[in-house]
Amino acid sequence: MDISAYLCSKQLRALGKKVYKVFCIGQDEAIVRTLASEAICTAKFISFLKAKNASGYQISFSPVDRHNILFFDDVNYLGLNKLNGYGLAPSVIVETSPLNYQAWIVLSDSYSISIRDTLTGYLVKDISADKCSLNQGQPGKLTGFTNTKAKHRLPSGDYPFVKLVHASYRPVSPSGLLIKRISDYLSLSDEFRMRNPLIKSISDYHLSVEFAGDLHRADMAYAINALKLGVDVSIVRSEILSRNLSKKGSIRRQVEYANRTIRKARGLLGWSL
Numbered sequence: 001m002d003i004s005a006y007l008c009s010k011q012l013r014a015l016g017k018k019v020y021k022v023f024c025i026g027q028d029e030a031i032v033r034t035l036a037s038e039a040i041c042t043a044k045f046i047s048f049l050k051a052k053n054a055s056g057y058q059i060s061f062s063p064v065d066r067h068n069i070l071f072f073d074d075v076n077y078l079g080l081n082k083l084n085g086y087g088l089a090p091s092v093i094v095e096t097s098p099l100n101y102q103a104w105i106v107l108s109d110s111y112s113i114s115i116r117d118t119l120t121g122y123l124v125k126d127i128s129a130d131k132c133s134l135n136q137g138q139p140g141k142l143t144g145f146t147n148t149k150a151k152h153r154l155p156s157g158d159y160p161f162v163k164l165v166h167a168s169y170r171p172v173s174p175s176g177l178l179i180k181r182i183s184d185y186l187s188l189s190d191e192f193r194m195r196n197p198l199i200k201s202i203s204d205y206h207l208s209v210e211f212a213g214d215l216h217r218a219d220m221a222y223a224i225n226a227l228k229l230g231v232d233v234s235i236v237r238s239e240i241l242s243r244n245l246s247k248k249g250s251i252r253r254q255v256e257y258a259n260r261t262i263r264k265a266r267g268l269l270g271w272s273l
Contacts, residue, residue: 005046007013007164012037012145014167015104016271018065023139024049025058034064046144053145059162060139068104068171069132070120071140072129077101078238079127085232086123087175093166097152101165102140108171109178118182119174122229122250175230195199200225202239216261235243235260 001009012020022040024030024031031052039045040061053059063069070088080101083090092104111119116136124133132138141147146159153159185198205211205218219240226236240258248254266272 002043002046004050005041005043006146008046008142009037009041010167011094011164012061013191014169015063015069016091016106016169016171017062017065017069021062021139022049022142023058023060024052025060025063026052029057031057049142049145053148053194056148056150059073059142061142062137062139064159066136068107068266069115069136070107070123070155071136071138072103072105072127072133073138073140074130074133075101075103075127075193078227079129080105080179082127082231082235083123085235086178086230088123088172089170090166091168091170092164095142095163095165096141096147097149097160104140106169106171115179115182118186118198119178122178122182125201163190177228177230181229202242206243219261220268222263225266227262227269227271229264233262236265 017037019034019036020040022033022035033217034043035045048058072083074096075083076099080090080093080103081101083105083179088105090103092102094102094104096102120136121134122129123129141162143162143164146161182198185193200208200222202219202222205222206215208218211218211221223236223240225237227233237255237258240261241254243256245254249259
């Protein structure tokens with residue numbers, strides 16, 4: 001089997017859908033085909049896609065049915081780790097250019113549109129994904145072809161191939177704490193939600209006038225909120241360690257500070273230590 005056909009087949013199978021839209025986007029033309037996954041991977045259609053790709057067309061795709069799919073674009077390695085920390089291990093990970101990834105998550109349960117949209121918005125901010133991910137109809141790159149965006153052109157003049165990093169059909173459920181927090185948040189008034197976003201990054205806490213530059217209090221407030229949302233302890237620790245803690249002394253002392261902050265946060269939440 002042609003390598004591009006093999007990679008496409010593996011990528012599509014891992015999402016568990018039968019019908020997809022395939023997009024060939026050029027400077028002056030957009031071609032869209034709606035096909036079964038088997039038809040996409042035929043030698044004839046792959047040859048058609050290769051010819052278009054060689055002429056500079058971007059080759060993308062999207063499942064027609066996305067009711068249980070989450071998609072995130074332009075995610076870095078830390079963002080992928082955060083998704084795992086929420087219990088949202090992607091079924092498909094694609095490297096679209098060096099160290100830039102797209103993640104496709106298959107949910108094992110169905111959620112209301114409001115919960116899915118709020119969950120998506122929360123994750124887009126928390127994992128620093130591209131804001132285009134807020135549009136959950138956004139297509140992703142099809143593997144086995146090149147990313148022909150000019151900004152990704154390599155020093156050699158070639159375009160990078162879109163690489164399949166991981167593909168395994170694995171429906172997952174987000175942390176129960178996170179879904180409960182989102183449900184509780186959506187029950188609040190529109191006015192309150194406008195003034196109080198669900199998620200704040202640790203940087204938001206550091207810059208907040210509420211803490212007046214007291215970064216210890218800011219770290220604690222972040223840890224409490226993150227743990228309540230179901231963020232994995234390893235991620236909370238790495239976020240606390242992301243700021244300059246050299247005044248704490250050695251790396252060991254810095255890690256001890258992060259762990260101590262997490263223990264205190266758990267205690268304030270009434271959780272076992």
